[in-house]
Each structure stands twice: as C-alpha cells, then as structure tokens.
Amino acid sequence: MQTIKHYLEHYGLTDLFTPTVIESMKIERRAGGSRLFSQGDEADTLYLLVEGKLKISMLTPEGKRLIIAFKTPFDMVGDVEYVQKCPFINTVEAVTDLVLLRIPHAVLETEMANNMAFLQFLLETITHKFVTKAQAMNFNLLYAVDVRVASYLLAMTPDKPMLDSPSLVDMADLIGTSYRHLNRVLQQFEQAGWIKRNNGKIDLLERESLLELAGHNIYE
Structure with a gap:
C-alpha cells in the first residue's frame, strides 16, 4: 500500500506543498461506481487524483446530465471551487477504484494563498479544464x-x-x-x-x- 510521500514523489509534487500542507493530507479510496460528490455539494476539500479513473458530468438547465470529461492521474478535483469559494460545479463519479489525496481548503488558504508556484500550478490546471469543457460541448454538437x-x-x-x-x-x-x-x-x-x-x-x-x-x- 502506497504512502502519501510515494504519490507526491511519483508526480513531482513534493516541493509544491509546504510540510504543514503535506501533514494535513489524507488518503481516500473510493470504489468504482461510487460518487465522489454531486453538483451543488459544499466544497471544502481539494482532491488530488493519484490512481484510477473518474467521470465528470454537469447538469444542464433542462435537467439533463452531460459528460464533461474522464480523468486519469495526475489531476486535481475541486480546484475551481477552491479558487471561487463556491459549491462543486460538476458531479464526479468513480469509473474504476480510486485513490485520492484530500487537502482541506482551510489549510491551503493558510499555507498556500501567497505561494506563487502553487498559484501558477492552479492557473495552468484550471485553464486546461475550461478548454476541456468547451471541447466537450463542441463534441456533443459535432460528433x-x-x-x-x-x-x-x-x-x-x-x-x-x-x-x-x-x-x-x-x-x-x-x-x-x-x-x-x-x-x-x-x-x-x-x-x-x-x-x-x-x-x-x-x-x-x-x-x-x-x-x-x-x-x-x-x-x-
């Protein structure tokens, strides 16, 4: 069974977080088919996906769910919500068994709010996600x-x-x-x-x- 240290080293994240943030991290395992959270749920945790595959979907104003993307490691889940201080904007479900690292927002706000390397990392991942969402909408129209x-x-x-x-x-x-x-x-x-x-x-x-x-x- 792998440790938090192993996952951080494997994905080159050890130097991104302060020792206090690393100490606050918890490993969470979810079975395939389970729901990590639903659109509109309160967001107080940032997740780092380190094993497995998950599905991200959204609810349209008409009440239909549409696929945004499938994600595999490494990826962050809940980063947009951390920045916007808002509820989860999508529903996230496990396709396979998952291993995630949980980080409380409160610790990130205390330790990482002025960390330029972390803020740049967030900017890059969030920008990529908005591009992915736009592509998903186009795929549903064009394919x-x-x-x-x-x-x-x-x-x-x-x-x-x-x-x-x-x-x-x-x-x-x-x-x-x-x-x-x-x-x-x-x-x-x-x-x-x-x-x-x-x-x-x-x-x-x-x-x-x-x-x-x-x-x-x-x-x-």
Missing part, C-alpha cells in the same frame, strides 16, 4: 451519436471488457441523445458483432472496431 456511444463504452471500461448494468436513460442523457436513438445505435453495434447485451450488461466483443469508429476517444 455523430454512434461515435459518442463508442467513445462512452470505451471510456467506461478501461480495465474490463464489460459495462455492468448501465442505465440507458442515464447514458443517453450523458452523451446528449435520446433513449430511442441510443438503443438503435446499440442494436447496430450488436448486429455488427461489436457488443453483446446480456441481462442488462454490455460486453465489448470488438474493442478495436469501437476504437476505429471513435477515432480518438472524445471523452478522454
């Missing part, structure tokens, strides 16, 4: 539904060939299409021999064919 479905299936199964008990209604909302259209695309994939639906599960039989359709995985 065909079958490409988005293929990308979603690939992104949700990084370490296994099967998607367990997916809600097709939720999946349709997340990729920005209707349940009926999604079901038609899945039927097409099944007829082509790329997937197999079995007792509410989706087995990915031809991952290479899905990768070819997705081109570059648009949700990564």
